[in-house]
Amino acid sequence: MHDLGSWDEEFGALTADVCKRLVEIAAPTEAVCIPLQGSGTFAVEAAIRTLVPPEQAILVLANGAYGERMARIASQAGRRVVVLDGPTHLPPDPAAVASLLAQDPGLGYVGIVHCETTTGLLNPLAAILDVVHNLGRRALVDAMSTFGVLDVHAAHPAIDAIIAASGKGLEGLPGMGFVLMSPSAIDASRGQCDSHSLDLVDQYDYLRAHGRWRFTPPTHIVAALHEALLQYEEEGGRLARLARYESNSAALVVGMNAAGFRLYLPEELRTPIIHTFCAPDHENWDFQTFYAAARRRGFVLYPGKLTHEETFRVGCIGAVTADDMRRAVTAMSEAVVEMGISMEPILVEAGADN
Ligand SMILES: *Cc1c(COP(=O)(O)O)cnc(C)c1O
Numbered sequence: 001m002h003d004l005g006s007w008d009e010e011f012g013a014l015t016a017d018v019c020k021r022l023v024e025i026a027a028p029t030e031a032v033c034i035p036l037q038g039s040g041t042f043a044v045e046a047a048i049r050t051l052v053p054p055e056q057a058i059l060v061l062a063n064g065a066y067g068e069r070m071a072r073i074a075s076q077a078g079r080r081v082v083v084l085d086g087p088t089h090l091p092p093d094p095a096a097v098a099s100l101l102a103q104d105p106g107l108g109y110v111g112i113v114h115c116e117t118t119t120g121l122l123n124p125l126a127a128i129l130d131v132v133h134n135l136g137r138r139a140l141v142d143a144m145s146t147f148g149v150l151d152v153h154a155a156h157p158a159i160d161a162i163i164a165a166s167g168k169g170l171e172g173l174p175g176m177g178f179v180l181m182s183p184s185a186i187d188a189s190r191g192q193c194d195s196h197s198l199d200l201v202d203q204y205d206y207l208r209a210h211g212r213w214r215f216t217p218p219t220h221i222v223a224a225l226h227e228a229l230l231q232y233e234e235e236g237g238r239l240a241r242l243a244r245y246e247s248n249s250a251a252l253v254v255g256m257n258a259a260g261f262r263l264y265l266p267e268e269l270r271t272p273i274i275h276t277f278c279a280p281d282h283e284n285w286d287f288q289t290f291y292a293a294a295r296r297r298g299f300v301l302y303p304g305k306l307t308h309e310e311t312f313r314v315g316c317i318g319a320v321t322a323d324d325m326r327r328a329v330t331a332m333s334e335a336v337v338e339m340g341i342s343m344e345p346i347l348v349e350a351g352a353d354n
Pocket of ligand 1: 141
């Protein structure tokens with residue numbers, strides 16, 4: 001309830017404090033935080049256009065919609081793009097990454113999505129970063145849904161940029177992206193961005209020189225993110241947040257299995273961020289009806305993002321607890337009953353859940 005002037009020094013100090021806290025979450029790291037107006041995708045595009053020189057190529061690892069989006073952004077930006085295209089239920093093989101890089105010296109950069117939120121699949125970030133580093137290339141990491149929750153390996157020497165945003169696991173409002181960029185990458189890419197409004201180095205230089213964003217900042221989003229970061233610290237930081245999401249995830253998985261819903265991914269590939277469930281194999285199934293029935297009970301679901309299989313997704317992140325997840329399971333169970341679909345519990349062996 002307190003307005004901030006976008007060019008006022010109070011807002012400059014707030015921005016600096018938000019950036020400092022974002023770097024601390026990723027510590028240890030030498031990276032600096034560059035904020036950017038817009039949703040997460042804007043920050044992904046900014047990182048590509050700022051860091052990948054126009055004459056260089058990028059290898060994008062794509063096993064879901066966000067990897068595909070990164071490839072599309074880079075190719076629309078005129079960069080040569082090689083895509084390691086994989087099925088949505090499998091992580092990319094670091095050996096395949098190594099062989100593509102060895103074959104093509106023009107591939108200076110590798111774009112990696114940490115958790116592919118399309119399915120909730122955790123990609124093997126550390127193993128791929130090792131390959132990138134050993135072959136002398138640089139990495140851009142889309143850590144949108146993992147930042148503040150999982151270890152994003154910010155100190156890894158292969159990383160030029162870690163890209164995330166104000167929503168997702170930080171539990172702020174959506175509307176601000178940010179990129180943690182290494183000082184050497186900033187110096188190497190100054191002046192080369194082929195977009196004016198998405199030039200991260202220009203944004204960084206301007207912020208340092210004037211204590212202000214280059215263009216009108218989303219003041220309320222930044223203020224809300226500041227408050228969300230204070231709450232994040234009060235909760236106990238990354239491990240405490242991860243523990244809560246793990247407990248949300250466990251409540252969801254156990255409850256959904258008992259209700260008869262099968263998970264799309266095997267346990268070892270899942271993250272406690274979002275889960276993909278297979279739609280019941282029943283003639284009455286219709287996602288819109290299911291969605292509306294769950295919504296009437298107070299729960300908003302995510303549609304599936306897979307083309308080859310009928311699925312839906314349930315997020316475990318945000319200011320919710322395991323009790324909320326159990327209530328969501330009840331709502332979804334009632335929704336299928338209302339649709340005339342009866343399901344058998346999925347039996348779970350001790351120590352495994354699918
Ligand atoms: C949410 C998300 C994004 C960005 O999406 P926006 O809708 O632009 O905020 C990018 N990558 C991943 C992996 C995400 O989960």
